[in-house]
Amino acid sequence: MARPKRQEQRRSEIVAAAQRTIAQHGPDGARLNRVAEEAGLTSGAVLYYYPDIDELVMEANRAGMERFYEERVRMLESLDDDPVLRLLALIDSGLPSDSTDPEVRLLCELGGSAGRNPVMATLLTALYDRQVGMYQIVLEQGAARGIFALTAPSLAIARNLVALEDAYGYRMVARHPTIDHVGARALIVEYARQSTGHALA
DSSP: OHHHHHHHHHHHHHHHHHHHHHHHHOGGGOOHHHHHHHHTSOHHHHHHHOSOHHHHHHHHHHHHHHTTTHHHHHHHHHSOSOHHHHHHHHHHHTSOSSTTOHHHHHHHHHHHHTTTOHHHHHHHHHHHHHHHHHHHHHHHHHHHTTSOOOSSOHHHHHHHHHHHHHHHHHHHHTTOTTOOHHHHHHHHHHHHHHHHTSOOO
């Protein structure tokens, strides 16, 4: 019974190695030999678990994206039914922890290849739209309960919030000297205050 668990662990290790390879070399540079070297395996061992290297890259992409949608959905479900608390939690969780944040670095590399890779473009567009949907639900809940007085349609505000996450996340990964998690969060919260008519304290 232990064998399936070992296989699952090995697959997870290979996906993590692929993510690190993509972050370093970009998705086009995630060649089999590089992933194998990063994982400490032979190319044959990687192919045993992932016969198609493109499938492995897609899996690395999906695992990296999980943090910014699936994990945030679970986070919202665990919070009190308070639109202010939920909005602030979304903003906080959408930013890199710091300039070395591996999942954000991965997404930045994937984003850079989207213009050349239609599949990647579709996946990243879907992630953006799903994140917008999360924000939109929270904004509309707050407006329906009279907590928020939205200054624009909820869709427009939600799109801007996700775009600000992406922009400041990229600046952090690019090691902008004056933008860190705390500063980026404050800037996005200020936009959210103006857009919701709420102090968000």
